[in-house]
Amino acid sequence: MEPVPVEPEPVGHDLDEARTEARGLLEKIERARETYYGQDRSVVDDATYDAWMHRLEAIERRHPELQGQDSPTLNVGAAASTELAPITHAERMLSLDNVFSAEELRAWSTKVTDAAGRSVQWLTEAKIDGLALSLRYEQGRLVSAATRGDGRVGEDVTSNAVRLAGVPQQLEGEGHPSLVEVRGEVFIAVEAFRRLNALQAEMRDRVVAEAAARGIATERAETSAARRFPAFANPRNAAAGGLRQLLSKKDGLELEAGLARIESLSLYVHGIGAWDTSPVKAQSEVYDLLASWGLPVSPHSRVLVDVEDVVARIRDLGTGRADIEHEIDGVVVKVDELALHGELGETSRAPRWAIAYKYPPEEVHTRLVDIVVSVGRTGRATPFAVMEPVHVAGSVVRQATLHNKDVVREKGVLIGDTVVLRKAGDVIPEVLGPVAELRDGSEREFVMPTECPECGTVLRAMKEGDIDLRCANARTCPAQVRGRVEHVGSRGALDIEVLGEVTAAALTQGDGAPLSTEAGLFALSLDELVPISVMVRDADTGEVKVDPDSGQPVVRTPFRVKSGDPSKQAHLLLGELEKAKTKDLWRVLVSLSIRHVGPVAARALAQHFGSIRAIEDAGEEELAVVDGVGPTIARSVKEWLAVDWHEQILRQWERAGVRLHVPDHPGPGAADSADGPLSGLTLVVTGSLEGFTRDSVKEAIITRGGKASGSVSKKTDYVVVGENAGSKADKAEQLGVTILDEAGFVQLLQDGPPSPEPEG
Ligand code: IVH
Numbered sequence: 001m002e003p004v005p006v007e008p009e010p011v012g013h014d015l016d017e018a019r020t021e022a023r024g025l026l027e028k029i030e031r032a033r034e035t036y037y038g039q040d041r042s043v044v045d046d047a048t049y050d051a052w053m054h055r056l057e058a059i060e061r062r063h064p065e066l067q068g069q070d071s072p073t074l075n076v077g078a079a080a081s082t083e084l085a086p087i088t089h090a091e092r093m094l095s096l097d098n099v100f101s102a103e104e105l106r107a108w109s110t111k112v113t114d115a116a117g118r119s120v121q122w123l124t125e126a127k128i129d130g131l132a133l134s135l136r137y138e139q140g141r142l143v144s145a146a147t148r149g150d151g152r153v154g155e156d157v158t159s160n161a162v163r164l165a166g167v168p169q170q171l172e173g174e175g176h177p178s179l180v181e182v183r184g185e186v187f188i189a190v191e192a193f194r195r196l197n198a199l200q201a202e203m204r205d206r207v208v209a210e211a212a213a214r215g216i217a218t219e220r221a222e223t224s225a226a227r228r229f230p231a232f233a234n235p236r237n238a239a240a241g242g243l244r245q246l247l248s249k250k251d252g253l254e255l256e257a258g259l260a261r262i263e264s265l266s267l268y269v270h271g272i273g274a275w276d277t278s279p280v281k282a283q284s285e286v287y288d289l290l291a292s293w294g295l296p297v298s299p300h301s302r303v304l305v306d307v308e309d310v311v312a313r314i315r316d317l318g319t320g321r322a323d324i325e326h327e328i329d330g331v332v333v334k335v336d337e338l339a340l341h342g343e344l345g346e347t348s349r350a351p352r353w354a355i356a357y358k359y360p361p362e363e364v365h366t367r368l369v370d371i372v373v374s375v376g377r378t379g380r381a382t383p384f385a386v387m388e389p390v391h392v393a394g395s396v397v398r399q400a401t402l403h404n405k406d407v408v409r410e411k412g413v414l415i416g417d418t419v420v421l422r423k424a425g426d427v428i429p430e431v432l433g434p435v436a437e438l439r440d441g442s443e444r445e446f447v448m449p450t451e452c453p454e455c456g457t458v459l460r461a462m463k464e465g466d467i468d469l470r471c472a473n474a475r476t477c478p479a480q481v482r483g484r485v486e487h488v489g490s491r492g493a494l495d496i497e498v499l500g501e502v503t504a505a506a507l508t509q510g511d512g513a514p515l516s517t518e519a520g521l522f523a524l525s526l527d528e529l530v531p532i533s534v535m536v537r538d539a540d541t542g543e544v545k546v547d548p549d550s551g552q553p554v555v556r557t558p559f560r561v562k563s564g565d566p567s568k569q570a571h572l573l574l575g576e577l578e579k580a581k582t583k584d585l586w587r588v589l590v591s592l593s594i595r596h597v598g599p600v601a602a603r604a605l606a607q608h609f610g611s612i613r614a615i616e617d618a619g620e621e622e623l624a625v626v627d628g629v630g631p632t633i634a635r636s637v638k639e640w641l642a643v644d645w646h647e648q649i650l651r652q653w654e655r656a657g658v659r660l661h662v663p664d665h666p667g668p669g670a671a672d673s674a675d676g677p678l679s680g681l682t683l684v685v686t687g688s689l690e691g692f693t694r695d696s697v698k699e700a701i702i703t704r705g706g707k708a709s710g711s712v713s714k715k716t717d718y719v720v721v722g723e724n725a726g727s728k729a730d731k732a733e734q735l736g737v738t739i740l741d742e743a744g745f746v747q748l749l750q751d752g753p754p755s756p757e758p759e760g
Contacts, residue, residue: 018063025056029072030726051428061129061236061329062358065095065349072688072724083246084155087146089134090181090274094151095349096332096356102311105333108355109307115352116340119305123283124313125270126300127330127356130187131240133157134273135167140176140293142169147244151349157243163259166267172294181273182295186243188235189325192264196238203229203257227693229257235327239265266326268298282336300324303336314357321359330358363422365435366390371402371415371446373453377483377593379470381459383408383448385419385431393423400429404467405448412436414443454479475645476516482508484593485518492599493591494580498573502534506558510534519649522577522656529559529570581657585611588658592649594640596633599695604628605637607702608672610665612650616641618668627672627707628698677752678706681717684732687725689742700749712737717753720745 029052053072060067099105113120132148145161146154161167164186188196204225211221232238242261250258269290271283280289287297300317304310314331321328335341335353344352370386383402390397400421402408413419417434451458452471455478459469471477482504489499507515507524514528515521536545536554545554559570580587589602589612597605608626609615615623615637623634640646654660665671683701685708692700697720701708712719712731719732720740732739740748 015063015065018059019066022056022059022063022066025052025059026072028052029056030724054428058361062098084147084157084244086149086153087144087156088153089146089151090136090179092151093132093134093148093154093183093273094346094351096354097347097350098330098356098358100358100360102314105311105314105355105357106307109310109333112335112344112353115344116335120340121282121336122304122307122310123334123336124302124304124310124317125332125334126298126317126324126326126328127332127358128185128187128268128270128298129236129327129329130185131236131243133161133184133186133243133267135161135182135184135269137171137176137180137182139178140171142167155244160243160245160247160262163262164265164267166269166296168294173292176293177276180275182269182290183271183273184267184269184295186239186265186267187326188239188242188264189266190235190327191325192266193232193235193238196261196264197231199257199260200229200231203253206253223693223696227691227696228254267296269295270298270332278338281338283334283338283341284336286338318359328359330356332356361422362393363420363432364390364392365418366397366421368413368415368417368419368431368434371408371413373449375452375454375471375477375479375483377480377487378595379452379472379474379477379480381449381452381469381471383446385413387419387421387431390421392421392429397421397423397429400431402431404469405446406467408446408448414439414445416443452477452479478509481515481517485515485521487593488518488521488591494583494587496576496580498569498576503558503573506532506534511555517645517649519645519652522581522653522658524574524577526559526566526570526574529573530564530566532559533557578657582659585660585662588612588653588660592640592646595636597637600698601629601633603695603699603702606662609668610671611661613660614668622668627709672707676703676705677749678704679752680705681753682707682709682715683718683720684709684712684716684728685720685722685745686728687722689720689722689745691742691746704749704752718745718748 056072060071099108109120109122134146134148134154135142136144136146142158142162144156145158145167147157148154162169166184204222207225207228208218208221211224212218232241238261242258242265245258245261247255247258247262269287272278272286278286280286282303284301284303287301291297302313304313310333314333317324317328317331333355335344341351341353346352367388368385369388371383372386373381373383375381383405385400385402387398387400402411402413411431411433413431413434417436418438419434420432421429422432423429448469449459452473455471455473455476457471457473457477459471461468462470462472471480474480485508486499486501486504488494489496489504507513507521510532512531512533514524514532533555534557536556537543538545546552547554557567559567559573561567585606586599586602589597589605590599604626605615605623605628608629609618620631620634620638623629623637624631629637650660662671678701683706685697685701689697698708709716712728712735714735714737716732716735716737718738718740719728720742721729721732722742729739
């Protein structure tokens, strides 16, 4: 395939532009975190929040100098930087300037050669996507290890660094300088990263198994396991968190996992900071010397004379990227002769004798087989690209959302086009645009359907100015019913493991499907399940599979075995549905698919009113004043309840035994100050806490009788300040409200407030 011009880099290489964008993202993320933790509402959905984080990550990858020590991208799973002691580097740790094309690189090399006034030899190195480390050796003995920090002052990570195989405590050989700062990059090799995530999964399984043995509910154990041993998103962040973790505060499984995380780290050294005497004349000789001292040097460095050889090396390393043992995000080109380093000098942030050539994120070509419109649980019709499966940035991609018809038009893609695909922020597949030169005339334009592809109802915008089109047939549109039934089983709702996408489809669309809405879900019987049969679809194309011998569609009967008896799956589903009937009221509320009612609002409603009946009896204002509800949710709840087929869902669920109340609830409002160690106390949480999710922190307060409020006032008893706390911490200080850190908060949860000092 011919190389084709593609859309601009996903993150522009203009530093100022990137800085502005990063600032905007930081602000949004900060605000979202604050309202999520501190107030009873969320300003964005999870997908948007994740997209902001991924975008910020992508910007920071391209412009690492924009990644502050307190960046939210760093504090996932990492120790609070305030807990690691500061270490001042003897020599500042600089960053690198970037170039993004061969032309820019040639221009840089010309500038350097002109300034040097003589020919220059280039040293090319893989740019390791990791975390910078500075090792301070005095008379050959390791005295400290520090992260880069702000370049002048880093964090003391000595106790972890000494556990790295590549960090000798005593340098080999003799005649070491009295002081030398060795600089390098800590990373997790691709294979080690795979093993590390497998180990995290094993740890999660162990937590769940141990909890089961102690009779703890699986659902709770899984939540706790996922929080304690999350899957790491990428090697770079796993390495950063691994090096900065506080092992001394860990024990049991956490310690075991923490040690394994450190074991997964590797180091390649790539330079010298402070050095009292330099016995060598070239950077490449520095590496020979460092290797002779027992320090690990990268096998990917080359000394080259011609800049065109440098360009070729960059290309080769790029195409062979997948064969390198660690992730690389570019190539570092350095002037080899050390005397020139001094002559060329440095800017305030980067040396003039080195440059980083950054690779664009991986982009691939594939064929756009079709643009299909799917209708979701809420009726929104979304076009998405169906593509020939293609491997990009670590996984096989077949589909990508195209959001709405305007986006399809803006991208200019035709069905049948070869398209350029990448993963935005290296995570979400995104079609960038067509390779127009490869068109042969057979391509056709996408036409947004005017009717719901599943039920034929006319698609329309629900509000003026809405780009999204929706199917208004909420009651019987198969796509919406299927989506809602699946939602009932989802984790955040009634968490019914067997009720996933496939089962929801079988129950609502299979031949002989028993459900036309979710109303009958909890009254399902074996007799209704057994006859269901479903057509098997190809995972890639979505087409119904056909048996090549008979020419008939391939059919599965998930709920019966050959003899015609109910299958294990059928018994399992009914058993799980039975268990779900007595789950917490807030879960039932979430499972009803009421617009805007997620776990936080549902908890608040359940806690305050104690039953669906009481919610039905309450007026809109009464709902709105409940902490965590507000006018939008109150209106949405009332609108939902006013629909008669919704009412039928409730009545049918109730008849089938679904508990629509909180047992022993004392009545509306009466449980708001329930007994518990926090009874009568109002808390505000600001910033992120390591040991709590956004929801669990609120739950922890409410279930102990406390009130979780969103804003700090004189009535606030405690403000809990986590990482990235915003202005609320300042306000608490001004008002003289007691401020707690996470440890203090955990103690308060256990013991309640300290008893007042006896007077006199
Ligand atoms: S030399 C004064 N060499 O990339 C120059 N840095 O984006 C110091 N990095 O802060 C850096 N691989 O942490 C150098 N082979 C390599 C590198 C490398 C990765 C990191 C380093 C630096 C960052 C700049």
